[in-house]
Amino acid sequence: MIDHDVLIIGAGLAGLRAALSAKEAGADVAVVTKVHPVRSHSNAAQGGINAALTDRGDDWRDHAYDTIKGSDFLGDQDAIEVMCREAGDEVISMENMGAIFNRDENGKLGTRSFGGQREARTFFVADFTGQALLHVLYEQIVKAGAFVYEEWFVLSLIVRDGKCGGVVMMDIRTGKIEVVRAKAVILATGGLGRVFEPSTNALICTGDGMSLAYRAGAELMDMEMVQYHPTTLKGSGVLLSEAARGEGAYLLNSENERFMLKYAPEFKELASRDVVSRCEQTEIDEGRGVDGCVLLDLRHLGEKYISERLSQIRELAMDFANVDMVKEPVPVMPGMHYAMGGVKADIDGKTAIPGLYAAGEVACISVHGGNRLGANSLLDTLVFGRRSGIHAAEMIKSVQHLSIDDSAAQDDIDNINSLLSNEKNESFGQVRLDMGTGMKNHLGVYRDQNSMEKALELVKDVKERAKSIYVADKSKTFNTNLMFSIELGFMTECAEAIAASAIQRKESRGAHTRTDMPDRDDENWLKHILVTKKDDSHDISFLDVIITDWEPVIRQY
Amino acid sequence: MEVNFKVQRFDPESTDLVSHYQNYQVEMTESSTVLDGLIKIREEDDGTLSLRCSCRAAICGSCAMRINGEAGLACNTKIVDVIPSDGSPITIEPAGNLPVIKDLIVDFQPFWSKFKAVEPWLQPGEIEPEGEYLAPEEDMIHLAGVVSCILCGACVSDCTVLEVDDNFLGPAALAKAYRFSRDPRDESDNQRLAQLNQPGGVWDCTRCMKCVEVCPKGVDPMDRIMLLREKVMDAGHNNTSGARHANAFAKFLKNSGWLDELRLPVLSFGIFNIKAMIGLIPLGIRSQLAGKRPPIFHHKLSSAKEIKKIFEKVESKK
Numbered sequence: 001m002i003d004h005d006v007l008i009i010g011a012g013l014a015g016l017r018a019a020l021s022a023k024e025a026g027a028d029v030a031v032v033t034k035v036h037p038v039r040s041h042s043n044a045a046q047g048g049i050n051a052a053l054t055d056r057g058d059d060w061r062d063h064a065y066d067t068i069k070g071s072d073f074l075g076d077q078d079a080i081e082v083m084c085r086e087a088g089d090e091v092i093s094m095e096n097m098g099a100i101f102n103r104d105e106n107g108k109l110g111t112r113s114f115g116g117q118r119e120a121r122t123f124f125v126a127d128f129t130g131q132a133l134l135h136v137l138y139e140q141i142v143k144a145g146a147f148v149y150e151e152w153f154v155l156s157l158i159v160r161d162g163k164c165g166g167v168v169m170m171d172i173r174t175g176k177i178e179v180v181r182a183k184a185v186i187l188a189t190g191g192l193g194r195v196f197e198p199s200t201n202a203l204i205c206t207g208d209g210m211s212l213a214y215r216a217g218a219e220l221m222d223m224e225m226v227q228y229h230p231t232t233l234k235g236s237g238v239l240l241s242e243a244a245r246g247e248g249a250y251l252l253n254s255e256n257e258r259f260m261l262k263y264a265p266e267f268k269e270l271a272s273r274d275v276v277s278r279c280e281q282t283e284i285d286e287g288r289g290v291d292g293c294v295l296l297d298l299r300h301l302g303e304k305y306i307s308e309r310l311s312q313i314r315e316l317a318m319d320f321a322n323v324d325m326v327k328e329p330v331p332v333m334p335g336m337h338y339a340m341g342g343v344k345a346d347i348d349g350k351t352a353i354p355g356l357y358a359a360g361e362v363a364c365i366s367v368h369g370g371n372r373l374g375a376n377s378l379l380d381t382l383v384f385g386r387r388s389g390i391h392a393a394e395m396i397k398s399v400q401h402l403s404i405d406d407s408a409a410q411d412d413i414d415n416i417n418s419l420l421s422n423e424k425n426e427s428f429g430q431v432r433l434d435m436g437t438g439m440k441n442h443l444g445v446y447r448d449q450n451s452m453e454k455a456l457e458l459v460k461d462v463k464e465r466a467k468s469i470y471v472a473d474k475s476k477t478f479n480t481n482l483m484f485s486i487e488l489g490f491m492t493e494c495a496e497a498i499a500a501s502a503i504q505r506k507e508s509r510g511a512h513t514r515t516d517m518p519d520r521d522d523e524n525w526l527k528h529i530l531v532t533k534k535d536d537s538h539d540i541s542f543l544d545v546i547i548t549d550w551e552p553v554i555r556q557y
Numbered sequence: 558m559e560v561n562f563k564v565q566r567f568d569p570e571s572t573d574l575v576s577h578y579q580n581y582q583v584e585m586t587e588s589s590t591v592l593d594g595l596i597k598i599r600e601e602d603d604g605t606l607s608l609r610c611s612c613r614a615a616i617c618g619s620c621a622m623r624i625n626g627e628a629g630l631a632c633n634t635k636i637v638d639v640i641p642s643d644g645s646p647i648t649i650e651p652a653g654n655l656p657v658i659k660d661l662i663v664d665f666q667p668f669w670s671k672f673k674a675v676e677p678w679l680q681p682g683e684i685e686p687e688g689e690y691l692a693p694e695e696d697m698i699h700l701a702g703v704v705s706c707i708l709c710g711a712c713v714s715d716c717t718v719l720e721v722d723d724n725f726l727g728p729a730a731l732a733k734a735y736r737f738s739r740d741p742r743d744e745s746d747n748q749r750l751a752q753l754n755q756p757g758g759v760w761d762c763t764r765c766m767k768c769v770e771v772c773p774k775g776v777d778p779m780d781r782i783m784l785l786r787e788k789v790m791d792a793g794h795n796n797t798s799g800a801r802h803a804n805a806f807a808k809f810l811k812n813s814g815w816l817d818e819l820r821l822p823v824l825s826f827g828i829f830n831i832k833a834m835i836g837l838i839p840l841g842i843r844s845q846l847a848g849k850r851p852p853i854f855h856h857k858l859s860s861a862k863e864i865k866k867i868f869e870k871v872e873s874k875k
Contacts, residue, residue, distance in 0.1 A: 035609075036665065038708050039617045055688065095689040098679030100697045100704055100740075107691035126701050131616055135704070139678040173658065202611040235588055238614045308698060312705070316614060319633045322588075429600025472604030475570050478659045481604040 001406055004030045005396045006389070007167060007182035009154050009209060011037035013130070013378060014360025015188030016137035017385030018349075018392070019146045022186075025393035032149040032169055032180075034204065034483075037138045041190050041202040042381065045130025046241030046312065047114060048122035049094075049378040051087035056111070058119050060084040065550055067376060070116040070272045071340075071369025072510035072520065073552035074222065074528070074545055079365045081548060082347045083376075083383050090382045091123050098136045101125055102309070112309075113246045114374045116272035116557070120246075122375045127241050127312045130378060152178075153483055154208065155412040157185060157216040157356065158404055164216065164355035165402030168409045172483065175476030177416075179408045181401045184355055184392035187213060187343060188385060191361040192494045194487075196336035196443075197436025198237030200229055206487040207494035209362035213343040214493050218351045219530045221364040221543070222341035223494075224502035224512045227372055228445050230276040232335030234293045236320045240313045240332060242374040244298055244325075245269040247309055251280065252295040252329060253288040264557035271557035274371040274511045277334035281445040284333070293331035302326075334445050338377065340368040340511065341501070344530060349388025355399070357392055359384040366528060369545075370510015419485050425468045428484045432491065435462040439495055443502055448516040455499040463492045493533075500538050501529045522552050560585045560594055560636055561646035564606065567657050576657065579603075580646060585636055591647065592620055592631035595661075608661035615773055618709030622661050623650040628714035628771040652714035668710050671726050675734040675753070680745035690742045703736040706776045712768035724757040728768035728778030731759060735781035738788055750785075750792045759785045760799025798825045798833075811868040814858030818851040 006022045008015045011033035023029045033040070052058035064084040068075055095101055095109060102124055104110040114122040125132035141148065151172040158166045158179070166181040189209030193201020214220055230251075231240040245251070251269050253259045263279040264271035271279075280294045298306060303326045306314055310325075317323045317330045342364035349357035349365075360381040367380055435458065442455035466488045473481035507521035508514050528543040560583055567576040581598045592610055599606045608631075610620040615633040622631055624639055625648050639647055655663040681690070712728035719725050726734075734753055737743045753759050759782050768778040790800050805824035809817045826833035844850045858864070 035611060035617075035619065036669075039609075039611055039619050041612065041617070043616045043707075044612055044614065053688075092688050096681075096685070098740075098742075100692075100700050101689075102701075103692055103694040103697050105694070107693055109689050110694070125704065126698075128616065128705060131707065132701075132704050135708075136679075142673055143676075143678045202617060203613065204611045236613070312616070319615065319635075320588075320590075427600065428604070470604075473607075475568065475605075475659075477569050478607045478662050480607050481599075 001404075002178060002180045003401060004028055004180060004182045006030075006184045006186065006392045007032060007180055008186045008188055009033075009167065010040070010188035010190060010360070010362070011148060012040035012042035012188060012190055012360060013134055013137060013381035014385035015040075015186070016134070016141050017382050018186050018188055018359055018389035020137065020140055020144060021386045021389030022393040023144050023146050025390055027393035027396060030147045030149060031141070032152045032154060032167070034151060034153045034172065036150050037141065037148060038135060040134060041205055042134045042378070043131040044200070044202065044239065045378050046127045046239065047243035047246060048112060048124030048129045048375045049091055049133070049382075050114065050117070050121050050373065050375040051091040051123060051379065052084060052119070052121050053088045053091070053109075058121050060087065062119060063087065063117070063121060066117045067367065067373055068369075068550050069555055070371055070373040072274070072371055072555055073522070073526065074225070074366070074369030074510055076366040076546040077548040077550060078546050079347050079367050083367050083379060086383050087379050090379065090386070094133055094136060094382070097140055099125065099133055112243060113270060115242050115245065115270045115276070116267065116373045122246065124243065126308070127243050127310050133378060153486070154212065155486065157212050158402075158408045159216045159353060160402045160404065162217075162353065163402060164353050165404050166408070168412045172478055175479060177409050177413060179404065179406050181404050183396035183399050183401060184357060186349065186357040186359060186388050186392055187362050188358070188360050189362045191339045192491065193336060194432070195436065195491045195495050195498065196226070196440045197433060198232070198440070199336040199436070200232055200237060200239040201337070206491050208487065208490050209358065210342055210497070211490035211493040213351065213353075213356065213358065214497060214533050216353060216356070217532065218353050218356065219344040219532050220341060220497045221344040221528050221530050222366060222369065222501070223339070223497045223531060224505050224529060225340035225368070225370050225510055226336060226443060226498065227273060227338035227340060227511050228277040228334040229337035230273055230280055230334055231296055231332040232337070233317065233321050234291070234331035234333060237335045238316050238320045239335070239337065240296065240316065240330065241310070242273070244296060244310060244313060247305070248301055249296055249298040251276070252297050253283045254290045255288060259283050259288070259294070267557035272371055272373060274513070275557055277445050278513060280334050290331060293333045295329035296325075296332045297329040298325045299327065299329065336440060338372055340364070340370065340372055341498075345384075347384070347387065348391035349384055350391065357388045359388040370512060416482065416486075419469065419471050419482065420474060422468050422470050424470045426465045426470060428469050428481070428488055431462055431465045431469065432488055435492065435495055439498070443498060446513050446515050447502065448514055449503075452499065452503040456503060459492065459496045459499045463496065466492045496538065497531045500540065501531050504529050504540055526552065558585060558587065559583075560640065562594060562598065563646040563648045564595075564598075564661070565650040566606070566660050569659055587637055589636050590632055591624055591634045591636055591639065591649070594636060595631060595649065607659045616707060618707035621652050621709040621711040621714060623653060623714065624648070626650070628652055628711035630709060630711065630773045633773060652710055654713055654716060654719040655710065665710065667723075668713055668729065671730040672708070672733060674726060675730050676745075676749070677733045677737065679737060679740060679743055681742050682744040692741050696739075696741050700736060700740060703732055703739075703776055703781060705774050706732055707774055709773065711771045711773060712778050715767045715771050717765045717767055718761055718763055722761065725761045726757055728762075728782065731762070731785060732776055732778040732781045735785050738785065747792055750789045751794060753785055754789045754794040754797055754800075759789055760797055798827070801825050801827070807868075811865055812857070812861070813855060814861035814864040817855040819853065819855070
């Protein structure tokens, strides 16, 4: 058994930021991550990070309102205020730590436009901002000497008398299972994209943290809010940054029409993501698509500009769709991208379980509500990662380790043995594919009662099938086969929470758009939906949205 | 289309501890990547096949491996681009120059140790700015070319120096060092450069270009190493065989228009470096026997004057 003050699960931006702040506050910190930190999915954030810097004439309140409107008024306004107020300091401190960022003519940080915002307030490093920031934080972690359990996989949270006191984890390299006690555990495990197929998310985004918390009794919130990104590449579903449209790209239909002009006359291609994705889907459904896609046209930006600011997505389009965006438009479609929902946490990352924190995509502090604005996710990870780390480092001063011993690992050991002894039956790949395509079909850009009922049936089925996955690899060393089977269990829990929440919401709001109930209903549904695990099923409850200064109004772009 | 893969397997829990090749046949499409193929094998055919992969979009750096003998990312390598025309299978092997743990998974610890050895973090001066540091956009765009390194290890895998010398920091770590030494905000320059001037540092690269060829992100590690050499010498670190070699090289070219291969090693190693001088004797004998000994009297080329002019012009621009 190993002891730490603060144990952080996940080494993306939220996890590393939490680790750094907890370390600076003097706590004994360790990070556990199933992939090396620089392999984390924060890498994939391309476009940038939002912040309203006052010395540039911007106001955090404007950023807050854009975020609230983007959330379709489901975001909690107190939390959004915190995020937007602290955004400037966060961006500057990343720059001071070493992030390069593109500059303006005076050598100060430059900005680009992003969707759903009235100001250009997105700071960026070409079109690999996430990777650039992740590497800087990793450099700082190396410098600070924070301990990282690289390639360890967390199997469960240990909860005693309603308090979280540590985790059970497995060394992927050796198969060794270890109980780690911690006075505070911070979940920073990212999203759940693999619950859907296709998804822009990495193969590691399997909703581990949401499921770990769900199984431990925490509440998941806003799970029905699943973001479909408007520009994912035809075929592979690879993400093409919103920065393309931020820099001026057009969306065209089969009639060569800039169709966003008719749907969003003011913001056009830069309306919020849920809106643009719906418009694309409508164009495609009404027969004005091109082979199930619409076209992203950047040709007018010119080769030099594209290669300086959008070099990565140019390469991606060439590598994955054989299209050079300098010369021809790129076929794109809406693709599952982000979970607005997650483990319910407050502005310091605290969850309903004492000792358990959550930050980043795994968490739902509800700063994104029904729809996240582009370039607000990096901000979310940094602000709430830092706040969680600071709060946890303070909290642990007044608590003792819970009395836990190595027997805490027994359930996980039994579960692994049971998986390993499954007869040749279901394969991980097939069950995940069935779940993913089903979830995408039933809980896509548009949904209705019928499709959501189907989703619930699907979830029941895959939950059952996931228990009898055949694990061909019986070895201890890097048994990825076993890991995937455990991850599949995590994913099916997330799928259940998503489907169960979605069917509750009897209106259309943000990313949750029902063709059978197309209107937003503020009278009855200015509410979060919370789901908790109960035996083999779940409980649903509701929570009012926190409104500070901004009353809901009709949302137009 | 039907695709044949020949994949190197290694099971550390086997009794013989020997790697072997296994053949797989999968049905793929024209647009499939090598990674799609390997995932298909893993999910549908053989769950025991182990590899690292994650983002599928050439940004996480997990899936560097050798494809037909050359390092690359499996996720951005299309099958149609690497399928041999003679009908033989696509050969997949783990990245080179790092110990294999299992199948296509290698131990990255040596990679990270070298990464950490160059102190890869910004080391600014004492004065903290009010807001951000001011920095020219051109500098940032230049640095973005190196910052875009995803630390996948393809360059390290195929580095021909690392193949024979474990001590070499290698292309990835040196590119990272360059990224900081070129950052206008970093003030650790002299100390950083002094360290890079040590054995295992910038002078151990043989300029074989392999890292430039295999880098999936266009980072051009070797070019960064060459720029570091310049920086090291500009900072006054001229007393290594590498620096002396570069200086002697330039001196001969400038004065005579071509290399004096007889004196070049003498100037590089230093005439009083008895050990190195003795070490050169067998080479001298071999070149004499092969009729390849450089002339004892080094004469100027007829075009030496023009070459000298070029040199002077370049030097005046510096």
